[in-house]
Amino acid sequence: MKKIKNGIILAGGDSDRFWPLKDKILTMYLGKPFISFLTEKLSLYCDQIFIVTNDQNKTQIQNATHNSYSYVVQNRRNCGMAGAVLSCSGMVSGETLIVNASDYFNFEIIRNIIEKSQDKSIEAILIAKKVQSYFAGGYLTIDGNTVISIIEKPLPQDRPSDLVNLVIDYYKDFDQFLFYIKKTQTQNDDWFEKGLNLMIKERRVEWIQYTDYWYALKYPWNILPLMKFFLNQIQASVIDSNLVSISPTAVVSENVIIGKGVTIGHCSKISGPCYIGENTIIGDYALIRESHIGSNCLIGSSTEVARSYIGDQVSLHRNYIGDSILSDNVLMGAGAVTANFRFDEKEISSCVSKKMVNSNMRKLGSIIGKKTKIGVNSTLFPGVKIGGNSLVGPGEKVRKDLPDNALFFDGKLKQI
Numbered sequence: 001m002k003k004i005k006n007g008i009i010l011a012g013g014d015s016d017r018f019w020p021l022k023d024k025i026l027t028m029y030l031g032k033p034f035i036s037f038l039t040e041k042l043s044l045y046c047d048q049i050f051i052v053t054n055d056q057n058k059t060q061i062q063n064a065t066h067n068s069y070s071y072v073v074q075n076r077r078n079c080g081m082a083g084a085v086l087s088c089s090g091m092v093s094g095e096t097l098i099v100n101a102s103d104y105f106n107f108e109i110i111r112n113i114i115e116k117s118q119d120k121s122i123e124a125i126l127i128a129k130k131v132q133s134y135f136a137g138g139y140l141t142i143d144g145n146t147v148i149s150i151i152e153k154p155l156p157q158d159r160p161s162d163l164v165n166l167v168i169d170y171y172k173d174f175d176q177f178l179f180y181i182k183k184t185q186t187q188n189d190d191w192f193e194k195g196l197n198l199m200i201k202e203r204r205v206e207w208i209q210y211t212d213y214w215y216a217l218k219y220p221w222n223i224l225p226l227m228k229f230f231l232n233q234i235q236a237s238v239i240d241s242n243l244v245s246i247s248p249t250a251v252v253s254e255n256v257i258i259g260k261g262v263t264i265g266h267c268s269k270i271s272g273p274c275y276i277g278e279n280t281i282i283g284d285y286a287l288i289r290e291s292h293i294g295s296n297c298l299i300g301s302s303t304e305v306a307r308s309y310i311g312d313q314v315s316l317h318r319n320y321i322g323d324s325i326l327s328d329n330v331l332m333g334a335g336a337v338t339a340n341f342r343f344d345e346k347e348i349s350s351c352v353s354k355k356m357v358n359s360n361m362r363k364l365g366s367i368i369g370k371k372t373k374i375g376v377n378s379t380l381f382p383g384v385k386i387g388g389n390s391l392v393g394p395g396e397k398v399r400k401d402l403p404d405n406a407l408f409f410d411g412k413l414k415q416i
Helices: 034-042 058-064 080-086 109-116 174-183 191-202 220-231
Strands: 004-010 046-053 070-073 096-100 103-105 124-130 138-143 146-152 163-171 205-209 214-216 256-258 269-271 274-276 287-289 304-306 320-322 348-352 355-361 406-409 412-415
Touching (some): 004 109, 034 096, 034 103, 046 058, 058 070, 080 174, 080 191, 109 163, 109 205, 124 191, 146 191, 163 174, 174 191, 214 220, 220 274, 269 274, 274 287
Parallel strands (some): 004 046, 004 096, 046 070, 124 205, 256 274, 269 287, 287 304, 304 320
Antiparallel strands (some): 096 163, 103 214, 124 163, 138 146, 138 163, 146 205, 406 412
């Protein structure tokens, strides 16, 4: 199969909307960082891979991808996607495929791009997906197979179509695309789209409809559906009986991956699909359902973890953790719980940049940043986010988000 000359992964974003979590493209799934799934897939279709990073995450991305690709640090003076592609000027030339580091899709759609690109009159190819509900993205105006324009983040009632442009963009001549980016330079966050729209007016740009799965890591709760996708890829259990200790009274179902050094206590149940990282201890009478557990964790006796993502070195003690995300080094005191369901059964919203955003999820627990401790018998309300390095006192009821370095005692918030 013919390959595309260049593939660019845009990984220089600051992930502000992902708080209290960080480094969304470095989140671990099935023992590998998310970015490595992208590079492995894209390498099947592109001869060279360029990863655009920022100053803070370059080293981490290099380590996560084993320093096997070309790394470009985005110029701070040029922000957004336009700034990211401009950072590749002089290093990338010829036909190029651009993808977003925080999106995951069926990469076989690139076969369709390669086939369509054989038409030498086509200068660019975009991939679009039909959406049933509103998504804050760019919507295509089309005429048959031709793209007429892209309307970026229109009001729901002003959408020109139900086709959202995914960031899977093919350009026959990368320098030609950069010409349009430079020609439309602006300080607004729609610089990339303005350059693309100018190119659409003057060049032949076509589109391909995408109908398969697509996961966008835009908000922190987006980790949960992507986690479910990866867990569903487990088609058989992987358990080395010589390297793990499982009580004869424990029940381990099918489609479970258990890392070396794991201990599973008496009368516990692991209901797959599940992933349990190395050296984690599952205490007696614990229940783990459809969850992703990191390494070196302690899931204490009588704890239930349901449909949740748990980072490394997390300690739980007789807790209920439902539809939640706990970062590394989180500690939950005995009896603390994450509420994950509204009594009125409505979808759960969460505050992002001082605005309430609908998660489109009827079950969503808490999202907790790194190195945070939750006191015994505390209750975290649905959709609540707690920043990193924070302390929540015993018996508290947390109804609203808490910032990083928060001290929440007796219903009062202070900064550590």
